[in-house]
Amino acid sequence: QKEVEQNSGPLSVPEGAIASLNCTYSDRGSQSFFWYRQYSGKSPELIMFIYSNGDKEDGRFTAQLNKASQYVSLLIRDSQPSDSATYLCAVNPSMEYGNKLVFGAGTILRVKS
């Protein structure tokens, strides 16, 4: 069973702080990792993807990948109330699965103004 695990939260941070969202995965052969944001009642929206170990930055967002520890994280700097949403971690288990994505259950983030 290919699993992706996230802390369901809610994670509460004050406005302007750094929010750190974490995700672990079970399949060591996993190659591709995605972070989606989902507002209540809306569809998942792609925020970032990462394939290589290390950090990848895009504006206020940084994705971090550590394949040895089977761990991927998303940092949100200068958190804003509009960042309040559920953040979904998605993993492609390995190439044999084609484009299949396995999603975690999501972490609820609340940014307090």
Place this chain on the structure above:
Amino acid sequence: DTAVSQTPKYLVTQMGNDKSIKCEQNLGHDTMYWYKQDSKKFLKIMFSYNNKELIINETVPNRFSPKSPDKAHLNLHINSLELGDSAVYFCASSHQGNGNQPQHFGDGTRLSIL
């Protein structure tokens, strides 16, 4: 100029009925997907088509039948609806790749079974 569009947005029907959901994408992608998000918000893949060919078929009851008339369209027909089918169904699309292509989601169809 919607990228991935689904119809209808809401579907309320009675147990035992048959219903269809339609999906279209104008992103030029060749792979399309159906996902189910249950009441606990867990998002799980059901089917995937690449250029009209079924490539992913998860353990979904055979009451669910996807059809892809062309690579820009993927429809989902559900027979004999059951209470447990109540969920949000999302269509998504991407370029073909080896799992490294981001998927883009439609707005979802909220299915409620009475």
